[in-house]
Amino acid sequence: MFSREYKGKWRFGKRYKDPLTDKWRTVTVPAERNTRHTRNEAQVALDKMIREKLASITGEHNRNRQMTLGELYDTYWNEKKDSWRINSRRTYRNSYKIFFNNFSRDAKLSKLTSLMLTNHFDNMISEVQKKQKNKSYKGSCNIRTINGLKIYYARVSMMFNYAVRKQFIKESPFKGVHIAWPKESHRSLIEQKYLDEDELKILLDYFRKVKPDFADIFEWQYLTGMRFGEAASLYPKDIDLKEKVVHVTGTLLYDVGPKKSYVKQDMPKTDSSYRAIALSDRAIEIYKEHAKGKKQKDFLFTDKDSCPYSVQHANEDLKIFRGKHDFGKIITTHTFRHTHVSKLAELGVPLYVIQHNVGHSNSKITREVYLHVTKKAQQELRNKLNKM
Structure with a gap:
C-alpha cells in the first residue's frame, strides 16, 4: 500500500x-x-x-472468507428478481422466508449438509400430514399440501444450484438429499382439485348470502377459467359485448400495503396468459351487474370502497367456508379454474381449447384433470352400455 x-x-x-x-x-x-x-x-x-x-x-466469490446463507440469498435475489413477474416475487419471497425461519442467515453456506436439509424436509412432511389430519393444526408455516411442499423444495434447491453455478460452493447440499415423499392416491388427488356440480352450488349459494361479490367472482372464474388476479384486475373495457369475449391483458398487482394501492399490471402471469375467452350468457349477466355506473378503466369487481379484492382476502373467506362445509377437497381460488377444466372436459371440449381458456401452454394439472374426467366419463359410458 x-x-x-x-x-x-x-x-x-x-x-x-x-x-x-x-x-x-x-x-x-x-x-x-x-x-x-x-x-x-x-x-x-x-x-x-x-x-x-x-x-x-x-465471477468467483472471495475464497478468503465463508459466504453465509443470507449473503447467498441477497446475491441470488438481486440477480433473479427482475426476471420474475412482480406477483411471482411474493410467492418466492414467502418460500425463502420459511427457509430462513429454520436456518439462520448467518449460517455458513459450506456448513449446510444434506442431512440437515433431509431432516428439515422430513419435519416439513410430518407437519403437512398433521395439517391434513387436523384442519385446526397451524404448524410453523402456511404450506398445507405435499404438492405445496414440493414447490417449496424446488425453489430452495434452485438457490443452491445458483450457488454452484457461481462457484460459491463446489457442490449443492441438495445433491445428497433423498426425500421419501408420501405416496397418495393419484385419483383422489386429482378429484380434490375440482368441485362437482352439487359442491359448486353449495359454495356459490353460501357466498351469495355472506358475500355476493365473491360469489360472482368465483362463478366468473368457473365460467371463464381465469385466475383470480386476472378477474380482479378486469376493467369494463376488457369485455367486448359485440364479440362476447373477455380480453385477458393483465393481473392485479398487490403486495403488503393498503388496498387502495392495488393496480393492474399490464402483463398476466405468463406469455400464454394473453388471450380472449368466449363469454356465456351468464358471464355477461355478471359483467353487466358489476359494470353499472363504472367508467371504462374502473375495476369491474370492487368492494364498497371501490377497491379490487385480493386473492388473500378471497382465500381467507374460502378457508372459513371449508370450516363449515368440508368436502374433503382443496378449495382455493384456483379450484374454480380446475372446475372449469373438469366441466369443459365433461362436455367434450378439446384439451387445446381448455388450455387456451386457462392460459396454460402446457400445464400438468390441466392435462391431469382433463384426462381424469374424460376417462371417468368413458368408464361410466361403458357401465351403461353393459346394461343394454
Whole structure:
C-alpha cells in the first residue's frame, strides 16, 4: 500500500493485477490524515475494493472468507428478481422466508449438509400430514399440501444450484438429499382439485348470502377459467359485448400495503396468459351487474370502497367456508379454474381449447384433470352400455 499527500489531504492506494489482461490496476481511498488508525482503515477498504473488482471480473466469490446463507440469498435475489413477474416475487419471497425461519442467515453456506436439509424436509412432511389430519393444526408455516411442499423444495434447491453455478460452493447440499415423499392416491388427488356440480352450488349459494361479490367472482372464474388476479384486475373495457369475449391483458398487482394501492399490471402471469375467452350468457349477466355506473378503466369487481379484492382476502373467506362445509377437497381460488377444466372436459371440449381458456401452454394439472374426467366419463359410458 502506498500513500500520497496533496493540499493537506491524504490518499492511500494499492495495486492489483487484472486477471484478463495481466496489467496492473490501482485503487485509492481518501483520508484526512496519515496515522496508524487511518492506514489500517485504508488497508481494509482497499482490500475490499480489490476483492469486489476481481469478483466482478472472474465471477468467483472471495475464497478468503465463508459466504453465509443470507449473503447467498441477497446475491441470488438481486440477480433473479427482475426476471420474475412482480406477483411471482411474493410467492418466492414467502418460500425463502420459511427457509430462513429454520436456518439462520448467518449460517455458513459450506456448513449446510444434506442431512440437515433431509431432516428439515422430513419435519416439513410430518407437519403437512398433521395439517391434513387436523384442519385446526397451524404448524410453523402456511404450506398445507405435499404438492405445496414440493414447490417449496424446488425453489430452495434452485438457490443452491445458483450457488454452484457461481462457484460459491463446489457442490449443492441438495445433491445428497433423498426425500421419501408420501405416496397418495393419484385419483383422489386429482378429484380434490375440482368441485362437482352439487359442491359448486353449495359454495356459490353460501357466498351469495355472506358475500355476493365473491360469489360472482368465483362463478366468473368457473365460467371463464381465469385466475383470480386476472378477474380482479378486469376493467369494463376488457369485455367486448359485440364479440362476447373477455380480453385477458393483465393481473392485479398487490403486495403488503393498503388496498387502495392495488393496480393492474399490464402483463398476466405468463406469455400464454394473453388471450380472449368466449363469454356465456351468464358471464355477461355478471359483467353487466358489476359494470353499472363504472367508467371504462374502473375495476369491474370492487368492494364498497371501490377497491379490487385480493386473492388473500378471497382465500381467507374460502378457508372459513371449508370450516363449515368440508368436502374433503382443496378449495382455493384456483379450484374454480380446475372446475372449469373438469366441466369443459365433461362436455367434450378439446384439451387445446381448455388450455387456451386457462392460459396454460402446457400445464400438468390441466392435462391431469382433463384426462381424469374424460376417462371417468368413458368408464361410466361403458357401465351403461353393459346394461343394454
